Amino acid sequence: MTAMEAVKIGLLGIGTVGSGTFRVLERNREEIARRAGRRIEIAWVAARDVAKARAVVGDAIPVVTDAVAAVADPAIDIVVEVIGGTGVAKDAILAAIAHGKHIVTANKALLALHGGEIFAAASARGAMIAFEGAVSGCIPTIKVLREGLAANRIEWIAGIVNGTSNFILSEMRAKGLPFADALSEAQVLGYAEADPTFDVEGIDAAHKLTLLSAIGFGIPVQFDKAYVEGITALTDRDMTYAEKLGYRIKLLGIARRTARGIELRVHPTLIPASRLIASVDGAMNAILVKADAAGVTLYYGAGAGSEPTASAVLADVIDVTRLMRAEPQERVPYLAFQPDALSDVGILPMAEVETSYYLRVRVRDDVGVLADLARTLADAGISIDAMLQQGPGDDRGETDIVILTHPTRERSFDAAMERIVALPAVRPGYSRIRREDLG
Amino acid sequence: MTAMEAVKIGLLGIGTVGSGTFRVLERNREEIARRAGRRIEIAWVAARDVAKARAVVGDAIPVVTDAVAAVADPAIDIVVEVIGGTGVAKDAILAAIAHGKHIVTANKALLALHGGEIFAAASARGAMIAFEGAVSGCIPTIKVLREGLAANRIEWIAGIVNGTSNFILSEMRAKGLPFADALSEAQVLGYAEADPTFDVEGIDAAHKLTLLSAIGFGIPVQFDKAYVEGITALTDRDMTYAEKLGYRIKLLGIARRTARGIELRVHPTLIPASRLIASVDGAMNAILVKADAAGVTLYYGAGAGSEPTASAVLADVIDVTRLMRAEPQERVPYLAFQPDALSDVGILPMAEVETSYYLRVRVRDDVGVLADLARTLADAGISIDAMLQQGPGDDRGETDIVILTHPTRERSFDAAMERIVALPAVRPGYSRIRREDLG
Incomplete structure (x- = not known):
């Protein structure tokens, strides 16, 4: 030829x-x-x-x-x-x-x-x-971002870019497994390595997100500025509550352009179950891109493998x-x-990022506990979007309260949490998971 | 700069x-x-x-x-x-x-x-x-196929490539509307033109599919060889039955490489509700590509608009x-x-295409009618995958029988249908919709 x-x-x-x-x-x-x-x-x-x-x-x-x-x-x-x-x-x-x-x-x-x-x-x-x-x-994500969407101003990128952790989360949800069991299963099936740290701690996802952020926004590669949180602390209980509220939990890499700087963060995230990306299960990857002219596009496929x-x-x-x-x-x-x-727009520290939260606290099932929680959040300027209380308390008189907040800065949320954990009715340990609409 | x-x-x-x-x-x-x-x-x-x-x-x-x-x-x-x-x-x-x-x-x-x-x-x-x-x-579909998947042998492409018809089908399903009402709504909202022929008859989708097939398989552009069937004959009743059987109906453009030739066809298609592409609603587009090395990938976004x-x-x-x-x-x-x-592999005539079928026939609710239907299909070498009969007959003694077949050649199916419509218990008019697994 x-x-x-x-x-x-x-x-x-x-x-x-x-x-x-x-x-x-x-x-x-x-x-x-x-x-x-x-x-x-x-x-x-x-x-x-x-x-x-x-x-x-x-x-x-x-x-x-x-x-x-x-x-x-x-x-x-x-x-x-x-x-x-x-x-x-x-x-x-x-x-x-x-x-x-x-x-x-x-x-x-x-x-x-x-x-x-x-x-x-x-x-x-x-x-x-x-x-x-x-x-x-x-998935030709880099080609899509570099060339296919080259006429756009990219607003944000949100992706499931680590198949191992997505497989584990899918198994936790489908079978009601705790994290450790789902990880073992992933290891037996060859989806997770003997030392799964890079995958389950979000490091691998952050490597990829760092590259995507550079290509999307025209900024240098800055892995050291990324906020990275893995999936090891997730419980099947939180997955169940999220489900009841109409959400799925995914490990997302999120890069977003804001007026105050670029967000660069990997963490478990509640996303509405109705979004296409919420249905991406198993070891698959999917990248959502919001661009000013194209709107939202999604790219899906096998994220790893020979x-x-x-x-x-x-x-x-x-x-x-x-x-x-x-x-x-x-x-x-x-x-x-x-x-x-290249642009020298800075990476926003996580404390300055604005997002919504899923919060689960274990409390003594007393009159006024909910009011105290709501008041503490309100005092910090955080408004409540939805709430879920699990019927009457267990035999120890304890119950879970789940709250979805409206968007707030992480700094404000952390400050409110310091006061919440000090409330007398609040038991040690709580779950805090960030929530994104991706609309 | x-x-x-x-x-x-x-x-x-x-x-x-x-x-x-x-x-x-x-x-x-x-x-x-x-x-x-x-x-x-x-x-x-x-x-x-x-x-x-x-x-x-x-x-x-x-x-x-x-x-x-x-x-x-x-x-x-x-x-x-x-x-x-x-x-x-x-x-x-x-x-x-x-x-x-x-x-x-x-x-x-x-x-x-x-x-x-x-x-x-x-x-x-x-x-x-x-x-x-x-x-x-x-959606950078052409770039993806031409460059991103350039190392692959493309096996098939299946896409929702006409937003107007997808909007109409989504409305029919979500609101239980007949086709004509959903079309009117699409026209009022600006999703369909005053003369919607190109969109609802599948012609626009076939134009796009023709280009994708050329790029995917290295064959000349051959619009005249495409099989084209639109959505105007679809009924909300068929959408309901499809749903009950675990399927959605989408207008798909399908190009597939087979040992006997290339399939090039646009028609309403039952697809498993669990597939990601089944959840692509409204005026959005999505293209599924099956390639030998990459496996299945999907590309989703706005298919039209300024x-x-x-x-x-x-x-x-x-x-x-x-x-x-x-x-x-x-x-x-x-x-x-x-x-x-370029390759000179021919386009397969529709009669030679092998696919599965959804068939709905209206019958007199007599003993033995189902057996006659099953026998006629069996005689044509067509086996039944699933069946749905709607309880007892209506006040005219008529009922719907819905059958999902296993794959067969269209020629065989058409021959069987000639005999089925001649059965004494079978009422005039039937629905025949092709079904694809897209796995």
Whole structure:
């Protein structure tokens, strides 16, 4: 079909995503060439465990062990980094850029933590860095934000961007499981790792949200400014109450532009059950974007996994293949905005963020307790949107009161909570979950 | 920010989409320049009604009346066609291509009917044709299919791509309205035109589906081969029965790759209520794509309207701006696949399509009627998946029998129906609606 020479890739890593990339490229070789107009070939694979790599790629492709040294190979055009982490991956990417290679990576942690350094190095060498696979697996979220919605002023982005925690929350809701049991189930099924910290503590979601916020608003990558709260403290009881009030609880990454600064926060969130994103269950991802001209759009798909992530990685490879010899101004900027046109709008500290709250407190079932709670909130300027009291008290004379507030600043809410926990009828421990309308 | 000269646009048409394009470009001038690296300016507007155009654009921009003559203007780089239809729009686009202009259009009818001719002319002149606004409004469906999923073999595409008919179906379901009343409501609210034929007969959806099928499968644009059935014959009674069986009825455009050919069909479809796309209500659009590596992904947003469509039109303008001076091989092919790599797989005639059916027949409530129906279907090799009979007969001794079949060829189903309507207990008139699992 084409007389052009094949594009040669050095593939760093042959784990879950790497083997998917190898497999999809093999299987769809013709289909990809029909679109790209050129053949795309893997020149070699870099892997620490040669035997394991051989088990995936067979004997046809060389396997090298030193990724950092390998990227100097003059025969390759593109380095695909799917090792993950911020160690060898970072060294290899910086070395590859120094050798004039273009980069495709699915490494959200690396870009969220060291994006500034890496993009600057690439820019100085005229190298492309494509990272669709770093956010929401196969869903072309980065392309959509960078290009599809490029004429819009993005107002906010709210996404389910961690499949593991969404799977756990779905199981908690569907089966009434406590968090620990749902986590065990996720581990048995391979949706959660032995050490699930990155997923269940919201860190992985915050890495992705950081990248999305940069692309959406034209701000630098600022992971250290993100507010991050995971799902480990969620109880099935709160899920049940939320349900009764017409809500679902999801771990959302939210980036919002406000007059006072950019909100950048990951936390469990009550969302109206009627919203499409509330029905996104299991290990799936979905990103909602509110933009001034387009309105609300939603993008849904598998957020992780071997071939879904490979789909994104290879889409990037095709894009890079097309634009390898193009002038820099013919390429989409790494973070959507021209590097000299970034905004210095600050990230809003969480205490300054305005949102609504779900509050559950356990109280002695006495006359006047509810009035005391309501009065304390009112004194802090917080008005109540809905309330749920669970019938008469249990045999210890205790009952749950659930309150949905109207929007208020987190600082005010925290101050009110200090006074509420000091009320004599209020038992230790309470649940506070933020609530978003997403309309 | 940039010393590069502004890109100049000739805007053909200043109706709903044209005025949105003007407005969004004015409002987001800075945001767009921050991304595109160049200013984008409207040089003039072509409109038949100068006074009406002036009411939108004021005095700052010239208004010309002859679109076909105007596109020769050497000062413009890009022609944005939002006139619609296949008359002046076609002449103006062909004239613009002849003058070496790049084209952005939201004209699905024109491309579905004359895409072959227009793409060939553009290719010969090295002109770009971008048409994101032609399908599903602001949702970047074409970009997603052409680029985001470029590494995949697309298996099928199923979409709600006509907001008017989806609004009508949503109203019929929510309020139990007959079709005619829901249509009137849509007309009063501005969701349907005085002559709603294009929308409610499925023609508009088929235009869009035709474009999606070309991009998804690498086949030529073949609107004349599409099977098209609208929603005018749907009854609220069928919506109620569908609901009872766990389904919703949506007007879907379906393009599917099979071993025997490509399915290309628009018709009302029962889909499981649990699918995300079943909850897409009102004038919204959603496209489901099944791809071999990515799995199922969904894209949701406003499918029409002034600013949502402008969002897509201007995204195209930004893309074209970037690649105006690029080499042809650096641009994404019009229809995703290289023009010399199109496939000649045929479109499957509807009689050969295999799908499941919802069938409602009105029968005399006699012993043995159900057995006769089941026997007739069995004789045609059609097996029954579920059945619903509405209690005892009415005062005329008549009742509805609803049957869901397993997949069968349409030819077999039609043959069985000929025998079923000839059964003595079967009353004239029946409903037959195709059913898809979309899993």
